[in-house]
Amino acid sequence: MDNVEEEKKSLNFIEQIVEEDLKEGYSSDSLKFRFPPEPNGYLHIGHAKAICLNFGLGERYNSPVNLRFDDTNPSKEEQEYVDAIKYDVNWLGYQWDAECYSSDYFQQLYDWAVLLIQNGKAYVDSQSSEDMATQKGTPTKPGVNGPFRDRSVEENLDLFNRMKQGEFKEGEHILRAKIDMTHTNMLMRDPIMYRVMHKPHHRTGSDWCIYPMYDWTHGESDYVEQISHSLCSLEFKPHRELYDWFLDQVHDEKLRPKQREFSRLNLNYTVMSKRKLMQLVEENLVNGWDDPRMPTISGLRRRGYTPKSIRNFIDTVGVSKREQMIDVALLESCIRTDLNKTTNRIMAVLDPLKLVITNYPEGETEVVMADNNPEDENAGQREMIFSQEIYIERGDFLEECPKKVFKLGVGKEVRLKHGYIINGVEAVKDADGNVVEVKCTYDPKSKSGSGSEESKRKVKGTLHWVSASHNVTAQVNAYDRLFTVENPDGDKEKDFKEFINKESLSILKGCKIELALKDAKPHERYQFQRLGYFCVDNDSTSDHLIFNRTATLKDFWAKKK
RNA sequence: UGCCCGAUGGUGUAACUGGCAACACGUCUGUUUUUGGUACAGAAGAGUCUAGGUUCGAGCCCUAGUCGGGCAACCA
Secondary structure: OHHHHHHHOOOOHHHHHHHHHHHOOOOHHHOOEEEOOOOOOOOEHHHHHHHHHHHHHHHHHOOOEEEEEOOOOOOOOOHHHHHHHHHHHHHOOOOOOOEEEHHHHHHHHHHHHHHHHHOOOEEEEOOOHHHHHHHHOEOOEOOOOOOOOOOOHHHHHHHHHHHHHOOOOOOOOEEEEOOOOOOOOHHHOOOEEEEEOOOOEOOOEOOOOEEEOHHHHHHHHHHHHOOOEEEEEHHHOOHHHHHHHHHHHHOOOOOOOEEEEEOOEEEOOOOOOHHHHHHHHHOOOOOOOOOOOOOEHHHHHHHOOOHHHHHHHHHHHOOOOOOEEEOHHHHHHHHHHHHHHHOEEEOEEOOEEEEEEOOOOOOOEEEEEEEOOOOOHHHOEEEEEEEOEEEEEHHHEOOOOOOOOOOEEEOEEEEEOOOOEEEEEEEEEOOOOOEEEEEEEEOHHHOOOOOOOHHHOOOOOEEOEEEOOOEEEEEEEEEOOOEOOOOHHHOOOOOHHHHEOOOOEEEEEEEEEEHHHOOOOOOOEEEEOOOEEEEEOOOOOOOOEEEEEEEEOOOHHHHHO
């Protein structure tokens, strides 16, 4: 049955490539993938695409997937990021086969570089970066050979060795591959393989003062690990030629990895580059990498997103070679679908307005039963306390309420969910004319679940509520999109930060929550009836409850207005 | 004056590799509902960037354009 459905779903182009390879002789146990983040920042939803693609392939073909940290630039990389990345990948529900580091291969890479020098395929250049840039030409103009291009093997070997020994300052010498300065692909114009860097590395400490560049490192690392399919994003397409050239230099009879490229994921109303996300964090425009407004995995987690919803989202957007600009509405749809089935419903009043039921016996309370989740028969029921004074949502009262609007008004009735049907009598106002309290009457025979005729009446609106003396006060963080425009970095004139939505966070204090949540723990998720899905924040304590709004419910009425 | 990708409803992805353009999200309309949620039923919305060509037949193949993106860091 599962197979039938599997069969029906068409393969994405990467899966088709793998299938093709399998048909043409790859054994199924030769399949191996990898996810290769650079530990210089936190993972975001775009990385989730790469993670789900690679680990998804691993699951599909029962193949190992390595987690490889591409740590060849000690000036940007930190252990903190390594730890955060591992946490995120696990959280998404994936287990890597081996935890690898490009830095594990520094010695092997060095030995191969020596081999290239010996074969006349690499040389030490000793010019300034400006001179080298000039010689490199432009996309439309071929480059020219530099003066050190024909150094002898012996001299190159000696210089390269002394680079490694730390005899030179940064920028004095670099090692370049000797390919073709007139190549139409700029990347093939004698690309740099090593630079001198007197910086401690988060793993190798001060063992090295030369560090390999990405192009030289990546393919050879794939080769060492025997990765069959090395998947990366589209901008690396031109690098493939170089990837293959470098592999040619060291390849023997072992499996030869192949690089293939797919498009990045972009979401509207946010930015997705690590550099820009870093800026938001460093300039305190958000509260850290895990700010619930951030498109980072950690941000989404704190916001209340589930791994399942993210995986489902990634599955839905697909894999192709055209730049995707996905509507956040799709992401939201994914989390709603998940949470609708799994979260218990709770009454929470975010903007409380006191309501007094004048014909309800003063000082009396009673217990009413409430379903935890109408979508889940096994979710059971809980008790709520009903009393004469309760809170309703300020926005649910309109003194003069039109028939078509399902709210409480003076002379207009409404049902209190799991409670009684009430009828508005009077709006009590302060000196400025603000409504501070609403008086109403209730129909004692209309109690929900009582089975009475009165309880079965059709009433236009149903309100959520919480007893005025039986509740817990909480803070609710209501999040909105971080940017006011669909593509904040799409404007050439304006900086993306000019489009930041100043109302992206509304902190609501004094929210009244049903007593059942008084001991709610961080990460717990609930549906606040009629409002949306909420998640207990990391910093929440029983003394100071904090909820983050994950997503609102779909609101037909809000759109209507 | 170059090289490399890409182009299918508003968005994204399909189309059994040449046979009536489908699915999801979004939008709209009903039904049900003690959440203006969910569920259910239905509708609108593209004739596949353009022009040629091959073919009985082209979104798929070929040619030439157009448009969009990428390529000149001692970044990855």
